[in-house]
Amino acid sequence: MRSFLAKRKLAPRRRWGQNFLINRGAREKLISHLEIVPGQKIWEIGAGLGAMSEMILDRGAQLTVFEIDSAYCDWLNEYLRGREICVLEGDVMKNWRAQRDKHKIDRILGNLPYNVASATISALIENRCLTPINIFVVQEEMCERIISKPGLKTYSSFSVLCQTGAIINDIGRLSPGSFYPRPRVNSRMILMRPAEPYGRIEDPAQFRLLVRTSFSSRRKILSNCLDRLDSLTKFPTKESVKEAFHAEKINLRQRPEAISPGQWVTLSNRIAKS
Structure with a gap:
């Protein structure tokens, strides 16, 4: 990974929280939980070098990826040329509405940096954009906030928003060694399905x-x-x-x-x- 990035004059940028998932077993688990059917339209947030993107395309899906780093966009367009993929450069928060309005989305997958995870998940819930299956890789601290129970320090308005707008399943922990470069904390994989588990919210x-x-x-x-x-x-x-x-x-x-x-x-x- 290090030599490949150097050859391409690429480097993970800390300000964008770029940590690539290099654990193939974890990638296969995420793909399995997406339950992809050929022809489905899938969003991937933070595609990086395209390891997950390629696995999604191999299952016959049509993929739209959001990637904030122009250098990685260039690589994705080169590496996956000729496949059913649309690479969108820029912040997902600035682009997702236009893409949502173009066509129905069937699945969302995102490896979300801590500094954008809550805003991204909140926007998807509030705007009723969650698909039948949404899988996010987030820092363990973020996962604790999402699933926290009343009375705990991690319980917040974000916890309430998530738990009233979706059914949430914690599908596994990822150690720092699952990523390059290694983060300092564990991460978790969460699966969210849109739902109103506590009844319909009138307003x-x-x-x-x-x-x-x-x-x-x-x-x-x-x-x-x-x-x-x-x-x-x-x-x-x-x-x-x-x-x-x-x-x-x-x-x-x-x-x-x-x-x-x-x-x-x-x-x-x-x-x-x-």
Whole structure:
């Protein structure tokens, strides 16, 4: 890997979190979980040198890859010339909407750097862009945030968003040696399927605003969050919101991290109807 990159005058860039998955067994596991059917349209976020891309194409899929580094885009276009692949240079967050509007997407695969993982996953959930199967490789700390339970330090508004918008499965740990260059932390493979495990959210925009505003000052109790909610035009009066908390038997002297994802959904739905 080192000699190949040197020959091509390529180098992993730390600012973009480029760590290539060199563990072939892990790549095969990821491909297996994608359950690819020939003809499917698949997005790959962060294709790098194209090892995963080639395996996806070998299974008869049509692939769109998002790669922020122009040098790797040049390599992918050369290496996979003539295959069913579209290489898009640039930040996935700036390109995905236009691509989504062009055609239906069947699968998403992403090896996501820590600094963009939460924003990417949040955008896909909030805009209802999750496909039937979505697989992400993320740092272990990010995985802990995604699947965290109420009361833990890792539980956040991001945890609530993920757990109310998808069924999440942790499908395995990857040690630093699975990557080049070696990161300093373990990574995990997660599989997400779009779902509403706690029921339909009546007003998704209001729900997200409720949760994020409440978590914006983690150490404050819920009663202190009411003032911030009262100042937002998306919400009814402070008294109406307070009544919704009481109706759901949520103690306003608790902190936001004590409230389960299901409770946030029922609370939000009650507020939406008030």
